[in-house]
């Protein structure tokens with residue numbers, strides 16, 4: 001029997017596969033496709049203090065081997081996320097989940113984190129300081145090591161639940177960023193968020209996305225993500241959660257060998273609603289091939 | 304919502320850039336629902352309304368617009384296609400006993416099956432199909448069993464002028480309209496009547512409510528075209 005269990009931030013996941021924030025709604029949407037209790041955990045849609053509509057349409061565009069998005073953190077605001085969305089999720093998912101927090105200011109990040117700190121369903125908070133789609137916030141916190149570590153230090157003082165900082169690949173040295181947030185007290189790091197990109201409609205000579213640019217994700221980013229995870233794992237001693245272009249169980253195994261304790265799957269859920277379930281079901285066969293019984297044994301094996 | 308591996312039964316050209324693809328066998332859809340077809344070599348699925356359903360097979364009417372639909376036009380009978388079916392809310396046919404169905408160009412796509420569903424209930428719908436020019440109504444013969452009025456901007460078929468002008472000109476007796484077409488056409492409908500439902504379009508990533516890629520403003524807040532729609536009460540939608 002293959003053992004798929006991994007331990008993350010004091011919580012045992014029955015397997016390391018977690019749908020990535022923004023590609024799985026608040027989870028219950030997918031319960032219409034399959035029993036989502038098979039998932040290791042779920043990273044919820046990015047949540048802000050007040051309700052946000054997000055950016056004007058079009059906010060998605062296709063690329064070869066991936067897509068661009070400029071959703072702009074559409075959500076109902078943290079109070080309704082806790083009282084409505086997480087309540088709906090509880091009915092279809094029994095394990096604990098990861099809240100994903102976005103913001104425009106330090107105060108906003110702190111308030112949202114504090115609210116999730118009091119929510120039993122959440123075992124960890126993923127701090128999105130890497131969203132390329134929110135003006136004046138999001139990624140602005142994630143490209144300067146000093147700004148990022150100040151934010152993390154302030155949140156750590158106020159919040160008891162473990163903080164996982166989600167890093168942007170749109171930086172000169174992601175390892176420097178990782179070290180900075182580790183120094184400020186981050187409990188884990190997740191990466192990568194999307195890469196800034198653009199598509200142009202040749203008929204109008206204008207960008208397809210209403211905001212001009214957006215974040216690139218999907219299969220095409222996999223090798224870029226893998227290298228960054230490998231580098232970050234070398235640079236820090238806290239756990240690393242990997243994501244970026246994962247579309248198969250083999251990709252997930254590769255990412256764990258690079259150093260990921262758990263693997264998030266994003267864009268592939270939008271193309272194949274059964275993606276996470278299929279990856280989980282295929283993991284034992286992939287591990288069998290490499291004669292591994294315990295998946296936790298492969299974490300960082302390529303280091 | 305369901306993922307189905309369907310077989311292409313036929314894929315024929317009605318005009319140089321308009322095709323009809325029949326896929327089967329699949330479950331009975333609600334009129335106004337859409338499907339998402341995975342096209343080899345493309346990341347995102349392509350959304351299309353259900354044009355027709357014969358009890359076993361479903362047909363989509365599509366325009367070759369970019370690379371994805373071009374690749375679809377080359378698909379052969381017998382080929383398998385990975386399709387998400389039963390997406391979106393669909394039209395509520397219980398809401399009307401004297402329906403008027405309005406299509407702008409390829410916006411006629413969801414109306415044939417809708418008209419058939421009304422007839423099945425013993426209700427005879429009236430249709431109004433408009434386009435820029437007659438050649439854009441290349442699918443008109445599919446509607447020959449129904450009462451159909453037409454208009455074209457250039458007068459090459461039916462009333463000469465816009466759809467709204469054509470509708471105003473007729474003073475038809477109806478209790479609800481059901482419309483699909485370009486955003487500009489849909490936007491102009493309230494000047495004709497606000498008693499009806501419209502099928503909205505948006506660029507989509509998932510098509511089933513997960514990514515928030517297709518959200519629009521409505522009188523009752525933000526709604527996803529793919530999941531809360533694509534059919535909305537015309538009074539609800541706030542056009543940008």
Ligand SMILES: Cc1cc2nc3c(=O)[nH]c(=O)nc-3n(C[C@H](O)[C@H](O)[C@H](O)COP(=O)(O)OP(=O)(O)OC[C@H]3O[C@@H](n4cnc5c(N)ncnc54)[C@H](O)[C@@H]3O)c2cc1C
Nearest residue numbers: 062349350351352364365366368369370371372412505506
């Ligand atoms: C709910 C819904 C129902 C639809 N029903 C029909 C139908 O019955 N018949 C029909 O001909 N067309 C329909 N469309 C439009 C159709 O989906 C697009 O024409 C098609 O996706 C274009 O693909 P492409 O690869 O040829 O174009 P490309 O421009 O190469 O496509 C690139 C990306 O943009 C998206 N895209 C481009 N144009 C549109 C558009 N107008 N609307 C939405 N997405 C677009 C594509 O899906 C793809 O993700 C519908 C759209 C929606 C949202």
Ligand SMILES: Cc1cc2nc3c(=O)[nH]c(=O)nc-3n(C[C@H](O)[C@H](O)[C@H](O)COP(=O)(O)O)c2cc1C
Nearest residue numbers: 020021022046069128192193217218244245266267
């Ligand atoms: C439509 C969409 C919405 C996203 N929204 C969020 C979000 O709200 N918060 C966040 O931290 N990341 C968000 N992301 C980034 C993903 O969680 C993930 O980091 C990225 O897409 C790379 O993984 P992938 O290639 O598997 O998609 C979003 C991605 C997509 C495609």
Ligand code: FES
Nearest residue numbers: 507510514515529
């Ligand atoms: S296209 Fe993903 S929510 Fe509508």
